[in-house]
Amino acid sequence: MRIHVTSVFVHDQDEALRFYTEVLGFEKKHDVPLGGENRWLTVVSPEDPDGTELLLEPDKHPAVKPYTTALVEDGIPAASFAVDDVHAEFDRLSKLGVRFIQEPLDMGPVATAVLDDTCGNLIQIMHTS
Structure with a gap:
């Protein structure tokens, strides 16, 4: 599966x-x-x-708006995408005008950042070292 x-x-x-x-x-x-x-x-x-x-x-x-609103208000990403380098991707996307609600955060072997997709969702980007 x-x-x-x-x-x-x-x-x-x-x-x-x-x-x-x-x-x-x-x-x-x-x-x-x-x-x-x-x-x-x-x-x-x-x-x-x-x-x-x-x-x-x-x-x-009708169930979607309350669900997605609650996720965004609580800062919970709707999806997570893997990238090679969170810091580089943060820089690239920031230059394109993407709004981040969480700048790159290094947590041991994982680094994450969270962006607003302009369509009602928060999206996490992450990489592991």
């Missing part, structure tokens, strides 16, 4: 696609119309195009 697709809830799929591809560097994998304005919209890492897909899931269900 392996993870094939995981998701983050987003308030605007086009805005999310722009952020996740143009800013974070993921690549669009699937963009399938589902009727109305919703799509099955996934991105993948260019380093693993056949790997786990991230579904940019519309946040239309």
Whole structure:
């Protein structure tokens, strides 16, 4: 068993696609119309195009807003992405205007930082040494 697709809830799929591809560097994998304005919209890492897909899931269900609001208010990331160097990625993304709610924090063999994805989520980036 392996993870094939995981998701983050987003308030605007086009805005999310722009952020996740143009800013974070993921690549669009699937963009399938589902009727109305919703799509099955996934991105993948260019380093693993056949790997786990991230579904940019519309946040239309009534349970989503209270859930995502609570996560953000408590500072809990909706997802965690591995990077080679948290400090370098923090610098790169900061220059692109990404807002971080937690600057790089070294915790022994792990370093993390937390960013705002502009789509209703906090995202953690991390690396292990």
